[in-house]
Amino acid sequence: TxxxxxxxxxxxxxxxxxxxxxxxxxxxxxxxxxxxxxxxxxxxxxxxxxxxAVPFYAAEEYHQDYYKKKPTHYQRYRVGSGRDRFIEKHWGQADYSSKSSDYAKPSQAEIKARLTPMQFKVTQHEGTEPPFQNEYWDNKKAGIYVDIVSGEPLFSSTDKFKSGTGWPSFTKPVQPDHIVEKKDFTMIWPRTEVRSKHADSHLGHVFSDGPEPTGLRYCINSGALRFVPVEDLEAEGYGDYLKLFQY
Incomplete structure (x- = not known):
């Protein structure tokens, strides 16, 4: 078209x-x-x-298997260009799964190369950033929060609230099927860890002391997130989420 x-x-x-x-x-x-x-x-x-049909000429070597050589760049292109959203809209649910042919999680070396040390520690080694000293704990702008590695949508500013903990807090995920919960026994008492489904990034934990309507508090590390402001949603391929901000 x-x-x-x-x-x-x-x-x-x-x-x-x-x-x-x-x-x-x-x-x-x-x-x-x-x-x-x-x-x-x-x-x-x-x-x-x-x-x-006419004679076919292979492109230069650096073009060959680009999605394998530069998986992170390719995934950012797919999401940012609107390609995946277009496919999902017209052909059905896009598959971000790391087990699918469409998305392959980058190697640890590549992830480490493009993330900050804190982002890498948080997402790949279940780290926790300092409270009140992270990028989004007090962010009040409208938009959505996506996984820093894969770009999969995770949370929305419409569900963000001030918890007083010093970390971004949400009452619910914007895309529940992109969230995986696991039991975490690293502390004296068991907690529920929250990870992204497709990049398998450690995000934070969920607690049952949040406000209505869910009573939940998703306590998330800023280092696991990238914020996409509402004015950039369409351009970055997240146009389907604009409806969240149309009052």
Whole structure:
């Protein structure tokens, strides 16, 4: 439906095309394109051209298997460009799972290279940052909080409250299926650890001393989060969450 490129990437070299080698393939392609166009899955017409196959030339080596060589950059592109949101909207739930072909958790070396020492300690080694000395404990801006590693949506400012603990606190996750809870016995008394589902980042803990309507307090480390302000949601591929801020 986009004749000018593909998401962030603009220009003819980024447009889609169906290449056919003979009349039989052309007939199949035309029938498939017609069926999709008539399905009303998209609000705009299908503009992908059907053209005769031409000699294929492999791109430069640094382009090959880019999603494997630079998984973190590729995942940021998928989320930030709106690609995953587009797929989820038109084709169903996007899969951020680290076990899926779409998302592979980066190596520890790559994660360490792009995170601060505190972010790495928190997310990869179950660390805890100092209270009142972290980025988001007193953040009052509207927006959502996503996993610092994978970008999966976790919490919203609409559920954030002042707990007095010195850490960002929320009454509930914005995307419950992106949260995994585990029993934590590292202290004298057992606690419930909170981790992100797809990046498996340590986020913090959840306690049953929060305000209504849930009675829960998700006590989360700022170092595990990246804040996306409401004005940037659409541009970064989180447009579906704008409805949270439309009063």
């Amino acid at each position: 986009d004749a000018g490129g593909s998401f962030y990437d603009r220009g003819h070299q980024y447009t889609s095309a169906i290449f056919v080698a003979n009349d039989e393939e052309r007939a199949i392609a035309e029938a498939s394109k017609k069926a999709l166009d008539e399905s009303d899955r998209f609000s705009k017409p299908i503009v992908t051209p059907i053209v005769d």
